[in-house]
Amino acid sequence: EDKVVQSPLSLVVHEGDTVTLNCSYEVTNFRSLLWYKQEKKAPTFLFMLTSSGIEKKSGRLSSILDKKELFSILNITATQTGDSAVYLCAVGPRIQGAQKLVFGQGTRLTINP
């Protein structure tokens, strides 16, 4: 059974701190790993990772994938209160013609001023 586990489940830090969110997975025929940010409503796309060791970066957010150890991390530097959200990790198995994503439980990040 395909499985995605995120840690920690909850994290509270002060504005300006750097945080690292973890995502490990067990998926047959891995294709890609995605990170989403969810504030009060729909998840919004952050990154898609398909190759090991290649960092994806967007402003203060960055992510990297390790396909040998089956995990990914999402880093946020110089955190701001607007970064408070649930961060979801999802893995897409290699299935012909379909894009079934398996999601982790999410990490609830709270940034205090």
Add this chain to the structure above:
Amino acid sequence: NAGVTQTPKFQVLKTGQSMTLQCAQDMNHEYMSWYRQDPGMGLRLIHYSVGAGITDQGEVPNGYNVSRSTTEDFPLRLLSAAPSQTSVYFCASSLAGGNNYEQYFGPGTRLTVT
């Protein structure tokens, strides 16, 4: 583009009632899916479709039906609502094939079954 739209935003049902959650997208995406999100459990796939006339079951399909008569619309039917179906429901769409796994999500429908 409106993106992915869902109606209604909120719904309260009594046990045993049926209803349809609507989902539409205007991006000409082949792939559409329905997820439910419960506290502490992330999103779980209910049903998905890779194109008009083609649907398949996801991880938690029991109690739900879908159909895909057009590329744009993908309604989710609850046949006989149960309290265990109280959840937030998200519809998503994306292009099919290749590495196009970026799924665009609708705003969600919060369903309560009493």
